[in-house]
Amino acid sequence: MLHFIDVILPIPLQKAFTYHITEAEAEFLSVGMRVAVPFGKSKIYTALVYSIHQNPPLAYDAKTIHQIIDDTPVIVTSQLKHWEWIANYYMCSLGEVMRAAMPNAFMLESETMISKNEKTEILDSELKDEEYLIYEALSRQSSLKIQDVVSILDKKRVLPIINGLVKKGVVNLHEEMYEKYTPKLVRYVKLHYNHKSSEKLQELLEVLSRAPKQREVVLTLFTMEAALKKPIKVAELAEKSGASTSIIKALIDKSILEEYHLQMDRVQFEGEGDASAKRLSEVQQLAYDEVEAVFQEKPVALLHGVTSSGKTEIYVQLIQKQLDLGKQVLYLLPEIALTTQLVNRLQDYFGEKVAVFHSRYSGNERVEVWQNMLANSEKAQVVIGARSSLLLPFRNLGLIIVDEEHEQSYKQFDPAPRYHARDAAIVLANIFKAKTLLGSATPSLESYFNARQGKYGLVELKTRFNNVLMPDIELVDLADKYKRKRMKGHFSDRLIEEMTETLEEGFQIILFQNRRGFSPIIECTTCGTSPQCPNCDVSLTYHQYRDQLRCHYCGYNSAMLQTCQACGNATLDTKGFGTEQIEAEVKTLFPDKKVARMDLDTTRGKYGFEKIITGFEQREVDILVGTQMLTKGLDFRYVKLVGIMNADNLLNFPDFRAHERSYQLMAQVSGRAGRTDLRGKVLIQTYNPHHNILQQVSTNAYEAMFTEQMNERHNFKYPPIYRLIKITFKHKDYNRVNLAADWYATSLKQLFKTNVLGPEFPPVSRIRNLYHKNIIIKIPPQQSLARTKEAIIKIDNSFNAVKDFRSVRVVINVDNY
Ligand code: ADP
Numbered sequence: 115m116l117h118f119i120d121v122i123l124p125i126p127l128q129k130a131f132t133y134h135i136t137e138a139e140a141e142f143l144s145v146g147m148r149v150a151v152p153f154g155k156s157k158i159y160t161a162l163v164y165s166i167h168q169n170p171p172l173a174y175d176a177k178t179i180h181q182i183i184d185d186t187p188v189i190v191t192s193q194l195k196h197w198e199w200i201a202n203y204y205m206c207s208l209g210e211v212m213r214a215a216m217p218n219a220f221m222l223e224s225e226t227m228i229s230k231n232e233k234t235e236i237l238d239s240e241l242k243d244e245e246y247l248i249y250e251a252l253s254r255q256s257s258l259k260i261q262d263v264v265s266i267l268d269k270k271r272v273l274p275i276i277n278g279l280v281k282k283g284v285v286n287l288h289e290e291m292y293e294k295y296t297p298k299l300v301r302y303v304k305l306h307y308n309h310k311s312s313e314k315l316q317e318l319l320e321v322l323s324r325a326p327k328q329r330e331v332v333l334t335l336f337t338m339e340a341a342l343k344k345p346i347k348v349a350e351l352a353e354k355s356g357a358s359t360s361i362i363k364a365l366i367d368k369s370i371l372e373e374y375h376l377q378m379d380r381v382q383f384e385g386e387g388d389a390s391a392k393r394l395s396e397v398q399q400l401a402y403d404e405v406e407a408v409f410q411e412k413p414v415a416l417l418h419g420v421t422s423s424g425k426t427e428i429y430v431q432l433i434q435k436q437l438d439l440g441k442q443v444l445y446l447l448p449e450i451a452l453t454t455q456l457v458n459r460l461q462d463y464f465g466e467k468v469a470v471f472h473s474r475y476s477g478n479e480r481v482e483v484w485q486n487m488l489a490n491s492e493k494a495q496v497v498i499g500a501r502s503s504l505l506l507p508f509r510n511l512g513l514i515i516v517d518e519e520h521e522q523s524y525k526q527f528d529p530a531p532r533y534h535a536r537d538a539a540i541v542l543a544n545i546f547k548a549k550t551l552l553g554s555a556t557p558s559l560e561s562y563f564n565a566r567q568g569k570y571g572l573v574e575l576k577t578r579f580n581n582v583l584m585p586d587i588e589l590v591d592l593a594d595k596y597k598r599k600r601m602k603g604h605f606s607d608r609l610i611e612e613m614t615e616t617l618e619e620g621f622q623i624i625l626f627q628n629r630r631g632f633s634p635i636i637e638c639t640t641c642g643t644s645p646q647c648p649n650c651d652v653s654l655t656y657h658q659y660r661d662q663l664r665c666h667y668c669g670y671n672s673a674m675l676q677t678c679q680a681c682g683n684a685t686l687d688t689k690g691f692g693t694e695q696i697e698a699e700v701k702t703l704f705p706d707k708k709v710a711r712m713d714l715d716t717t718r719g720k721y722g723f724e725k726i727i728t729g730f731e732q733r734e735v736d737i738l739v740g741t742q743m744l745t746k747g748l749d750f751r752y753v754k755l756v757g758i759m760n761a762d763n764l765l766n767f768p769d770f771r772a773h774e775r776s777y778q779l780m781a782q783v784s785g786r787a788g789r790t791d792l793r794g795k796v797l798i799q800t801y802n803p804h805h806n807i808l809q810q811v812s813t814n815a816y817e818a819m820f821t822e823q824m825n826e827r828h829n830f831k832y833p834p835i836y837r838l839i840k841i842t843f844k845h846k847d848y849n850r851v852n853l854a855a856d857w858y859a860t861s862l863k864q865l866f867k868t869n870v871l872g873p874e875f876p877p878v879s880r881i882r883n884l885y886h887k888n889i890i891i892k893i894p895p896q897q898s899l900a901r902t903k904e905a906i907i908k909i910d911n912s913f914n915a916v917k918d919f920r921s922v923r924v925v926i927n928v929d930n931y
Pocket residue numbers: 381386392393394395398419420421422423424425426427579749789
């Protein structure tokens with residue numbers, strides 16, 4: 115009898131591919147194990163066994179597999195089921211989902227190299243025979259491919275042996291030579307708890323009378339703590355006391371001083387008790403109970419709690435409950451890089467049980483998390499991660515928390531799978547009969563709509579923790595300020611007044627500007643031409659720091675031009691303004707204050723965010739200027755003033771969600787102000803102070819915003835009433851894109867009539883030398899989504915059969931908003 119396996123290959127191939135296997139292999143293999151298989155002329159891929167059967171493929175001769183990689187499956191059934199849902203719903207291949215899910219280090223391809231680890235010395239006798247053969251081969255040549263090992267050992271299952279060598283430290287795999295992630299934390303120091311009272315301190319000083327240097331350190335620390343009322347860095351203490359760090363270390367070793375890292379103890383420093391016991395306030399407890407009650411009846415609850423209402427503490431209790439039940443929890447965050455604060459907070463509570471699946475982690479560490487999860491290890495009970503952590507091998511999931519559920523970054527745009535993590539989370543939870551909690555101060559319209567419809571349960575928290583007042587929001591009319599000449603650069607007199615006052619009181623300021631760069635656009639004042647990107651249909655942005663023009667779409671850059679390329683006059687001038695320019699202006703307005711900037715340009719490197727956030731938390735910086743990055747759930751204690759430099763470019767963005775998003779952004783940025791006892795202040799500068807959204811933001815009127823926006827969505831047939839699928843065509847030839855999009859649209863219109871919009875060029879119609887054209891399909895509430903997709907697939911198949919269109923890239927994006 116012949117045996118075959120169907121495998122999932124990490125490529126956009128709609129059908130599963132079939133390979134021939136031997137009887138013995140058929141007995142050994144099971145679904146979810148990895149195999150290396152040949153594909154095309156010379157490529158070898160790591161693939162996953164999808165099914166084992168006896169049916170030869172009809173269209174081609176099945177090739178044999180190269181090697182079996184695993185002893186046991188690396189994925190689990192529930193996971194595969196979820197992947198299938200994603201592939202099906204978001205119209206992509208299972209292979210594309212697999213590629214997004216599996217850590218790179220798992221997907222060894224033909225070029226995986228094995229090399230000797232020169233650091234390890236090992237005796238021949240410590241190696242098994244097969245290991246020795248590889249070891250010996252490596253002393254003759256510097257590296258081996260997996261395929262070489264297959265021929266040296268003359269067998270297909272070589273990975274266990276290679277892994278054995280890796281474990282012994284004898285060899286390195288190419289994929290594993292990543293730098294290890296070690297978050298850079300600042301060391302702080304304080305007097306150990308045991309010596310806090312004044313009697314205890316007295317005793318201590320007597321004991322130390324024979325160690326004057328140590329005594330001096332303790333005294334200095336005591337004075338510093340009293341005077342500065344903020345955390346003391348080890349480095350500062352060393353400097354002030356004149357002691358070497360080894361003396362401080364000796365004190366730490368003796369438990370006289372206590373060393374700690376910022377996050378963990380920022381809370382302790384405020385004397386709020388230790389990490390294990392934070393009692394919920396009455397309001398929080400009520401919300402918690404309501405969530406529990408919802409879960410009795412519904413799989414999803416939406417927790418709508420204003421900024422700083424203490425949602426995180428409610429999550430913590432819910433997590434604890436699942437852990438007590440022996441279940442796993444997934445905590446989803448929009449962007450893991452921005453959430454060191456939260457990760458530390460959760461690690462304080464749940465310690466080792468917390469696993470972070472970090473996009474900036476090396477392949478190695480991701481594999482570790484994956485394997486811990488496969489083994490349902492203690493170390494992977496609370497998984498924190500961004501959207502791709504949904505694709506991990508959960509064993510016993512009880513709850514998914516989707517924090518900041520309104521965040522746009524939950525949706526993946528490129529490459530496929532173009533999934534929305536919030537929606538995919540609810541599906542995953544259902545597979546486990548688990549619950550999903552969506553949390554936000556500014557829920558997305560679709561979630562709030564679902565809650566209003568009764569599909570989700572709704573729990574509201576309308577007051578801030580400790581009854582801190584919501585910030586006082588003031589709108590500043592820019593037109594009026596300009597007219598009366600009350601502006602200095604982009605700063606109104608009101609903003610400058612409030613900034614001066616805040617700084618005098620010793621508090622910090624956040625300034626929000628929705629654009630990076632110095633000044634988005636350069637324009638010639640003689641002929642009106644703006645320098646354009648040669649690859650994209652977009653104006654270049656001026657970056658003062660490097661005196662460069664840059665394209666924000668493709669990264670193209672050139673030195674700043676001296677003269678206009680169109681008319682040759684030296685009359686290029688800036689138009690509009692970005693974060694860099696705000697930063698420069700702040701420096702002139704407040705020359706003796708420290709300013710920092712947080713945007714894509716300043717946060718590039720691995721610890722870019724951490725550096726800026728930590729600096730701000732430690733109050734090394736007085737004024738932080740930034741883009742949307744500032745909005746993502748950061749918890750700073752000493753920010754009293756938030757300034758939104760210009761609300762209009764948010765409101766005028768050409769997108770049906772622009773108003774909803776403006777509300778969310780402004781409410782979230784405002785929420786960074788006054789998070790402790792002091793009431794925060796927010797100034798929003800705008801040319802349209804009477805705009806409804808601004809009125810709603812300033813009165814914290816989420817429901818009014820919801821009702822008004824929902825009316826618009828009804829009237830203009832947009833989500834969450836209608837659903838959308840966007841189809842994008844890309845090609846370097848302008849005419850071909852037009853023809854292809856027209857052909858497609860005509861076919862679609864025969865079925866869906868006026869619910870097909872376009873084809874239309876997007877605002878930026880050429881990116882990286884490819885022309886883009888879009889079609890949008892609007893799907894009315896009563897129309898079946900599944901049937902609509904089937905119809906699209908049919909049209910897509912006929913489209914691909916047209917020879918001229920084969921080189922056109924077609925990207926289908928379901929729920930593209
Ligand atoms: P949100 O996530 O709703 O914006 P947080 O959970 O960050 O709010 O809480 C705001 C602040 O209040 C945090 O600094 C947090 O430490 C504090 N806090 C919240 N709940 C409690 C509690 N039960 N006991 C003590 N402090 C709390």
